[in-house]
Amino acid sequence: MDIPIDTYELPNGLRVILSEDHRAPIVAVNLWYHVGSAHERAGRTGFAHLFEHMLFQGSEHVGANEHFELVQRAGGTLNGSTWLERTNYYETVPSHHLATALWLEADRMGRLLPAMTQEKLDTQRGVVQNERRWSVDNQPYGTWWERLPALCYPPTHPFHHSLIGSFADLDAASLEDIAEFFRTWYTPDNAVLTIAGDFDPVEARALVQQYYGPIPRGGPRPALADMSLPPTFGAWLRDTVEDDVMVPRLFLASRSPVFGSDAYYPATICAAVLGLRRGSRLKRSLIRDQEVASAVSVSTWDLAKGADLFVIDVTARPGVSAERLEAATVAEVDRLIAEGVTDAEVERALAMLETDIVIALQSAGDRADKLSLFATLLGDPRRLNEELARHRRVRAADVTAFARTRLGADNRASLLYVPKGAAAVAA
Amino acid sequence: MTRPAAGTPRPYRFPRFTRHTLANGLVVLVAPVPDLPLVTIHALVDAGASHDPRGQEGVAQLAAALLAEGTQALDGPALADRFERLGTTLEVGGDWDTAFVEVSGLATRLEAFAHLVAEVLRTPGFAERDVARLRNERLAELLEQQAEPRGLADDMFARFVYAQEARYGLPPGGSTASVSALGRAEVAAFHAARYTPGTTTMIVAGDVEPEAVLAILGRALGDWQGTARVTAPHGAPDAEADGGRTIELVDKADAPQSEIRVGHPAIARGHPAWLRAHVMNAILGGLFSSRINLNLRERHAYTYGAFSSVDARRHAGTFEVATAVQSDVTAPAVSEILAEIARMTEAEVSDDELTLATAYLDGVFPIRYETTSAVAGALAKLVTFGLPDDYYDSYRALIRAMTPADVLAGAQAVLRPEAARIVVVGDVAQVAAPLAALGAGTVRRWDATGAPLDK
Structure with a gap:
């Protein structure tokens, strides 16, 4: 299936994507800024995400928390999220409220700074520090999503540091930082605006022109540090963490081809062969046959620069040691490398990925987000309509070749969580 | 502009x-x-x-x-x-x-x-x-x-x-x-x-x-046969615990945050006040712009988020407020939650608060049913709770017709702050004394397996 895609660019550099669909009276507005935690400067870890919070604190014509209120009063849903390479903001509203959603996003893109105050910054700093406690510090294994990139990317690499940030760096963030970050990165020429769903294209173009046309283009943006990395770690990296947990858990990561590259598609099929649903190799072997694991997932982080991460995540059954969990997991990866994958395994993976893609495109918000993703990270929203074909071109031999070049002992990182005291007992 | x-x-x-x-x-x-x-x-x-x-x-x-x-x-x-x-x-x-x-x-x-x-x-x-x-x-x-x-x-x-x-x-x-x-x-x-x-x-x-x-x-x-039998014949699943308000403190040593739950059994899904309670909950703690979230998150920065819910079951499910706050503000957060619950039962909400909730619930309705799975899930609710076949056709009009008096009636049908149980999973060493000083109820201490810590 093809979804309709119409793109154009405003003179100020804002890229606009329109995708009409009149099945339900719903429209999604989705705005991606090409800035994430990778763009933070030293001493300001967590700033991109803290900044995302500040975007809900009002702008010149919108009061604090009024953004949420106006969208919900319109019957809409909304949120934002920060990732290593990008930050997004999105609303899905009944279609007769399209103008409100577009206007709200434009007011904060064009006129954020008049609304910023020290009090708001202090409050959101407290909220974000509680978000860190909630999602990282007071959750079993919660530190994994900052320890894993720290283990897998060199200290100078923009993907190395924590996305949620340290308490000290969050404390150091100032209003001047807000202004500088905003002027540098939150500009129309560093953004993609997608409108998907039930709208009239003539009316939508007029609204985009009216609200976004007057916003000036940004200045030059600083280049990121060199993102390039060798294709493998060149060693087996290790980090073992004693944590307040009841059973061990292993994150086995490999350096993997960047999102959207030709070599990326065999990696995603390989992830499905290993870990997607009950019929996958690791679920059958580790959960069902050997009963050493209670949960398995395999995924790619979908990073578009430098190197992506291919991550196997396995939680032990009670009574299974960390060593045994790792040995059993590694044995399956080694077997995949030695024997290769079969055509039947690739067919199974493709059948499920195809259905997943079609099911995801039912929702206007998901369509809009995917279009923004491909436009922001790969420069072309039409890549969304090519996804099925790109997956279908993958052959079993391609997947085997990926496993042999990327999942070997010279390209593994083991982040292993063990219950407190367990390491001492094992020693 | x-x-x-x-x-x-x-x-x-x-x-x-x-x-x-x-x-x-x-x-x-x-x-x-x-x-x-x-x-x-x-x-x-x-x-x-x-x-x-x-x-x-x-x-x-x-x-x-x-x-x-x-x-x-x-x-x-x-x-x-x-x-x-x-x-x-x-x-x-x-x-x-x-x-x-x-x-x-x-x-x-x-x-x-x-x-x-x-x-x-x-x-x-x-x-x-x-x-x-x-x-x-x-x-x-x-x-x-x-x-x-x-x-x-x-x-x-x-x-x-x-x-x-x-x-x-x-x-x-x-x-x-x-x-x-x-x-x-x-x-x-x-x-x-x-x-x-x-x-x-x-x-x-x-x-x-x-x-x-x-x-x-x-x-x-078509040729499937079989006759159902009752497997759980005794007693109501929703009988409420005896006694008044208590604070149940579950120890997690050195926890940087306290997980807090405050509430009590509410009403069955089939109760005549259900929709009024549903709108009431949206205003109290169901929406981002609800009283509890704006208070605990946006006014006090105690938490990343605080929400309330009334659980839909055939018998009386729970009303509960759920949040996680940094340990040193556990007692004041509980105090704010209790005050917000009580305030909801004491006076009508403003028109502004009411219309925010009703406009949201009315407007978001089509957005809930974009997928075939969501449509099937909505029909499953009709069957589970014996709702009329035209329920989804009449829902939006019923929501739009709600008044501040309806919301107060919904609050009074559900909320009983004096009977609330306060459950805190947190660092006993940090939070026990401030919680006891609230005077909101007896503090009882437990370990993570549920065994009592008080002899």
Whole structure:
């Protein structure tokens, strides 16, 4: 299936994507800024995400928390999220409220700074520090999503540091930082605006022109540090963490081809062969046959620069040691490398990925987000309509070749969580 | 700069559906949604956790989970392979009232899906080894939860708000003691008693025609026989714990945050005040812009988020406020929560607050039903709670007609701040004394296994 895609660019550099669909009276507005935690400067870890919070604190014509209120009063849903390479903001509203959603996003893109105050910054700093406690510090294994990139990317690499940030760096963030970050990165020429769903294209173009046309283009943006990395770690990296947990858990990561590259598609099929649903190799072997694991997932982080991460995540059954969990997991990866994958395994993976893609495109918000993703990270929203074909071109031999070049002992990182005291007992 | 005005709303109707009954008593609901080449089959079975026999708490959810682990003819890997080669996965699960089996995939594969779903419902394998494995996975989950403060807080909250003998006081998946006692015999007996044509509704939503669906389901399930039996004959699952307000403190040493739950049993889904309570909850703690979230998050920065809910069950589910706050503000956060609950029962909300909630619930309605799975899920709610077939057509008008007096009535029907149980999973050393100083109730201390710390 093809979804309709119409793109154009405003003179100020804002890229606009329109995708009409009149099945339900719903429209999604989705705005991606090409800035994430990778763009933070030293001493300001967590700033991109803290900044995302500040975007809900009002702008010149919108009061604090009024953004949420106006969208919900319109019957809409909304949120934002920060990732290593990008930050997004999105609303899905009944279609007769399209103008409100577009206007709200434009007011904060064009006129954020008049609304910023020290009090708001202090409050959101407290909220974000509680978000860190909630999602990282007071959750079993919660530190994994900052320890894993720290283990897998060199200290100078923009993907190395924590996305949620340290308490000290969050404390150091100032209003001047807000202004500088905003002027540098939150500009129309560093953004993609997608409108998907039930709208009239003539009316939508007029609204985009009216609200976004007057916003000036940004200045030059600083280049990121060199993102390039060798294709493998060149060693087996290790980090073992004693944590307040009841059973061990292993994150086995490999350096993997960047999102959207030709070599990326065999990696995603390989992830499905290993870990997607009950019929996958690791679920059958580790959960069902050997009963050493209670949960398995395999995924790619979908990073578009430098190197992506291919991550196997396995939680032990009670009574299974960390060593045994790792040995059993590694044995399956080694077997995949030695024997290769079969055509039947690739067919199974493709059948499920195809259905997943079609099911995801039912929702206007998901369509809009995917279009923004491909436009922001790969420069072309039409890549969304090519996804099925790109997956279908993958052959079993391609997947085997990926496993042999990327999942070997010279390209593994083991982040292993063990219950407190367990390491001492094992020693 | 002038704010944009709203345009003219475009019409929306919840998808039409038809209701049929096969000769063996099996009810079929078909909702044609022809927009994309997809279909969802949702088999809804009146076999939720409140049907667990006493002493076998957890058997309903274990039986539902085992449906995906193989049939008499196909072992687990073979069954998974059949579904996955069709580009779909069998989803199984259950809540307090019902269990379900669901598949979503390309509508051209409806017949193949239907025969597989029928095989799963009628002739599950329940192999000894699979029963033992899934039982042990549930036991592992309970063990892991001792270090996971959110799940621990939820389970301890249920334990303290319901009476000791009430089914709702234990987790729907059962406790370590009850799950340890489950084996193949218990699972098979539960399945025989509750998985029958008369207790099952087949809901089909997507790019399909009713006639074709009925013909296919007739072939797959028309000769299914069986008579349901009552498995949980004694007592109401929602009996409330005796005594007044208490503070139940579960120790997690050095925790940087306290997980807080405040509430009590509320009302059954079928209670006449349900919709009023639903709107009331949106204003109190259901929306981002609710009183509790704006207070605890945006005014005090105590938390990343604070929300309230009224759980929909056939008997009285919980009203609860749930949040996680940094440890040193645990007592003031509890105090603010209690004050917000009380304030809701004492005075009418403003028109501004009311219209925010009603405009949201009215407007967001079409956004909830974008997928075939969501449409099937909405129909499953009609069946579970015995709601009228035109419920989704009348819902929005009922919401728009709500008044501040209705919301106050909803609050007074549900909220009982004086009877609230306050459950905190946190660092006893930091939070016990400030909580006791609140004077909001006796503080009792527990460890993560649920054993008392006070002698």
